[in-house]
Amino acid sequence: MRRRKQAIGLITLVVTVLAVYLVFMYAPVPSNVRDLPEVQKILYFHVSAAWIGFLAFFVVFVASILYLKSRDRKWDVLAASSAEIGVVFTTIVLLTGPIWGKAAWNAWWTWDPRLTTTLVLWFIYLAYIVIRNSAEEDEKRARLAAIFGIIGFVDVPIVFMAIRWWRTIHPVVFEAGQVGLTPKMLTTLFVSLIAFTFLYLYYLLLRLDIAKAKLELAGIKEKLRAKF
Amino acid sequence: MKEFLSAVGAIVWKDLKAEFRTKEMISSMLIFAFLVIVIFSFAFDPTAQSVKKILPGVIWVAFIFAGTLGLNRSFLSEQINEAIQGLMLAPVDRAAIYFGKVLGNMIYTSLVEAVALPVFIILFDFSFSGSWLSLILVVVASTFGFVAVGTFLAALASNTRTSEVLLPIILFPVIVPVIIGAVEMTKAIFAGSSLGEVATWLRVVLVYDVVFLVIPFLLFDFLLEA
Amino acid sequence: MDLSLEEGRFLTIFGPNGAGKTTLLKILSLLMPASSGKLVLAGQEVKDDTTALRQKIGVISHHSYLYGNLTARENLRFYGWLYRVSNLEERVEEVIREVGLELFFNDPVRVFSRGMQQRLSIARAILHNPSILFLDEPYTGLDQQAIEILNSVLAGLKNQHRTVVMITHNFEVGLSVSDEIMILNKGEVAFRGRREEVGSLKDFQELYREKVGGRR
Numbered sequence: 001m002r003r004r005k006q007a008i009g010l011i012t013l014v015v016t017v018l019a020v021y022l023v024f025m026y027a028p029v030p031s032n033v034r035d036l037p038e039v040q041k042i043l044y045f046h047v048s049a050a051w052i053g054f055l056a057f058f059v060v061f062v063a064s065i066l067y068l069k070s071r072d073r074k075w076d077v078l079a080a081s082s083a084e085i086g087v088v089f090t091t092i093v094l095l096t097g098p099i100w101g102k103a104a105w106n107a108w109w110t111w112d113p114r115l116t117t118t119l120v121l122w123f124i125y126l127a128y129i130v131i132r133n134s135a136e137e138d139e140k141r142a143r144l145a146a147i148f149g150i151i152g153f154v155d156v157p158i159v160f161m162a163i164r165w166w167r168t169i170h171p172v173v174f175e176a177g178q179v180g181l182t183p184k185m186l187t188t189l190f191v192s193l194i195a196f197t198f199l200y201l202y203y204l205l206l207r208l209d210i211a212k213a214k215l216e217l218a219g220i221k222e223k224l225r226a227k228f
Numbered sequence: 229m230k231e232f233l234s235a236v237g238a239i240v241w242k243d244l245k246a247e248f249r250t251k252e253m254i255s256s257m258l259i260f261a262f263l264v265i266v267i268f269s270f271a272f273d274p275t276a277q278s279v280k281k282i283l284p285g286v287i288w289v290a291f292i293f294a295g296t297l298g299l300n301r302s303f304l305s306e307q308i309n310e311a312i313q314g315l316m317l318a319p320v321d322r323a324a325i326y327f328g329k330v331l332g333n334m335i336y337t338s339l340v341e342a343v344a345l346p347v348f349i350i351l352f353d354f355s356f357s358g359s360w361l362s363l364i365l366v367v368v369a370s371t372f373g374f375v376a377v378g379t380f381l382a383a384l385a386s387n388t389r390t391s392e393v394l395l396p397i398i399l400f401p402v403i404v405p406v407i408i409g410a411v412e413m414t415k416a417i418f419a420g421s422s423l424g425e426v427a428t429w430l431r432v433v434l435v436y437d438v439v440f441l442v443i444p445f446l447l448f449d450f451l452l453e454a
Numbered sequence: 455m456d457l458s459l460e461e462g463r464f465l466t467i468f469g470p471n472g473a474g475k476t477t478l479l480k481i482l483s484l485l486m487p488a489s490s491g492k493l494v495l496a497g498q499e500v501k502d503d504t505t506a507l508r509q510k511i512g513v514i515s516h517h518s519y520l521y522g523n524l525t526a527r528e529n530l531r532f533y534g535w536l537y538r539v540s541n542l543e544e545r546v547e548e549v550i551r552e553v554g555l556e557l558f559f560n561d562p563v564r565v566f567s568r569g570m571q572q573r574l575s576i577a578r579a580i581l582h583n584p585s586i587l588f589l590d591e592p593y594t595g596l597d598q599q600a601i602e603i604l605n606s607v608l609a610g611l612k613n614q615h616r617t618v619v620m621i622t623h624n625f626e627v628g629l630s631v632s633d634e635i636m637i638l639n640k641g642e643v644a645f646r647g648r649r650e651e652v653g654s655l656k657d658f659q660e661l662y663r664e665k666v667g668g669r670r
Contacts (some may be wrong), residue, residue, distance in 0.1 A: 047420055063253075066239065123400075124401045127398040130394065130398070131388065131394065134394055135388045136388070136389060144384055145449075146450075147384060147450055150443070151380070151381075152401075152402065153401050154443055155405070158435065158439065159405050165429070234538075235535070235536060242532045246524050247523075250523060280552065306520060308521075309518045309521070310515070311519045315485075316531070317485065317511065317539060318536035
């Protein structure tokens with residue numbers, strides 16, 4: 001277990017360094033970006049973070065189903081850990097989006113369908129974490145969170161559809177036009193996605209360790225209380 | 229099936245009987261819906277022409293806020309003497325409890341809407357040119373999605389320490405599709421569009437209604453564990 | 455834990471807080487599935503779908519399970535529908551007389567005293583003629599007079615040959631109504647025997663202290 005974590009940590013480091021190198025040294029800036037060409041580089045972090053957000057919430061969804069089926073605590077711990085990491089990465093999406101938008105279209109926020117869906121997603125998984133904090137007993141917390149983990153994820157495609165149609169009625173002033181990706185840019189994006197995926201895995205392992213330590217501590221405290 | 233329906237009926241009867249003895253909840257919901265509108269008219273100039281454009285949105289904000297008030301109460305009565313345990317002990321499918329509660333909440337919310345909507349239209353001196361029947365259909369379809377998922381999440385929230393505060397936080401993000409659909413359809417029908425012209429939205433809302441009736445139905449047993 | 459009870463017997467379970475009494479009762483009354491093991495109720499093995507079996511069970515808890523805004527009659531009628539009681543109106547009047555509340559038939563439960571609520575709660579539990587009754591700390595919050603009334607109702611249940619399992623902290627009443635006694639400690643059966651075996655209240659207190667551990 002320890003070995004595996006170290007190995008993943010090492011791979012994460014190597015791939016991340018490679019990705020950073022590719023982003024800043026290898027990938028060209030498209031010719032249609034004139035002002036502040038460096039800002040365009042944020043694309044690689046923005047898109048990768050969004051991918052991790054979706055991946056993390058999908059893991060929450062699957063782990064929630066598995067928890068309700070098996071009642072095995074490990075699925076609950078997995079769902080909780082993945083949700084927290086997912087919220088961190090969607091926060092990155094929501095922060096990098098406006099930075100990019102301000103530079104590219106001179107507007108912080110454009111209610112672009114993808115960005116808006118991410119915002120709603122962010123709220124849904126904040127709600128997930130709030131539920132975890134407000135349920136009292138461990139078993140109940142796990143159960144209620146798992147139920148919401150399923151409801152929330154099922155909602156995501158409907159949210160996306162609704163927001164997309166909503167935007168077609170109210171056209172965006174600054175169209176988030178497709179930035180044509182050259183093969184070099186695509187390679188860079190691909191490596192960034194892999195780097196972020198490993199980063200996610202590594203964080204997940206760390207977070208699971210913390211959860212395990214917490215459980216052990218709770219067990220020790222419980223034993224201690226029984227003596228009084 | 230007959231047994232299931234009679235259990236649903238019993239729960240609706242019980243909730244309506246208790247509510248209409250005091251009318252506490254329904255009157256609070258109604259007053260709250262009016263207050264939202266009044267606050268809005270202070271926030272925006274109610275005589276301005278632009279108000280007509282935002283009226284559908286304002287109406288739905290009022291409905292959703294007032295509805296949430298009602299949803300919050302719907303599992304409170306079950307908690308006072310742990311009556312929910314009494315229901316769980318009874319030889320009925322627990323999904324009947326969910327459907328009963330959805331129906332009850334649907335009746336309260338619809339009643340509030342039926343009183344509030346005409347008053348809103350009068351208050352803002354809105355000349356309504358569309359079809360009332362389409363409007364009713366749109367309002368009912370949207371309200372149902374809101375109530376179906378809202379009832380379920382109210383049951384979830386009632387199991388936690390912070391139930392009343394928690395419900396809006398967990399409910400509002402989930403009902404985003406219904407709110408968008410409801411506002412867009414209401415806007416279009418106010419402007420005289422036919423149902424056919426809002427078919428896309430109607431489809432979104434109906435899909436939402438079905439999904440969030442079936443999923444809670446499947447998950448309700450897990451929610452009610454002792 | 456291995457536990458069985460003959461039909462028509464009255465078993466009282468004692469034990470300190472956290473011994474697992476409430477959990478045991480929740481499993482027995484089918485509110486909660488057991489994590490392992492086998493449960494047989496009224497001659498039937500409990501499987502996944504417990505809906506039909508719940509018809510044979512009545513539960514009286516220190517919570518009344520009643521609705522404050524409904525009258526006594528409406529509360530019973532509601533539960534009667536859920537249990538599909540036949541000749542409901544007659545049966546409702548029968549049980550309400552049994553617990554002596556016929557004068558308050560049409561009053562909202564909200565205005566009832568704790569003792570009256572508990573009596574109505576008994577009526578609610580026996581409405582569908584269950585063959586097994588579970589009593590979860592039924593004496594909590596009752597005054598002396600209410601305890602006596604509850605006792606006489608419980609004695610009546612015994613005469614009707616219902617199987618009863620009760621958990622309570624009240625040694626005196628617990629011993630006076632039951633046929634069998636059990637002490638539960640840390641999830642294990644620490645003692646199990648007939649009422650005659652434990653002798654007087656004082657003897658039982660001694661026994662309880664010995665089985666549960668002396669810390670007071």
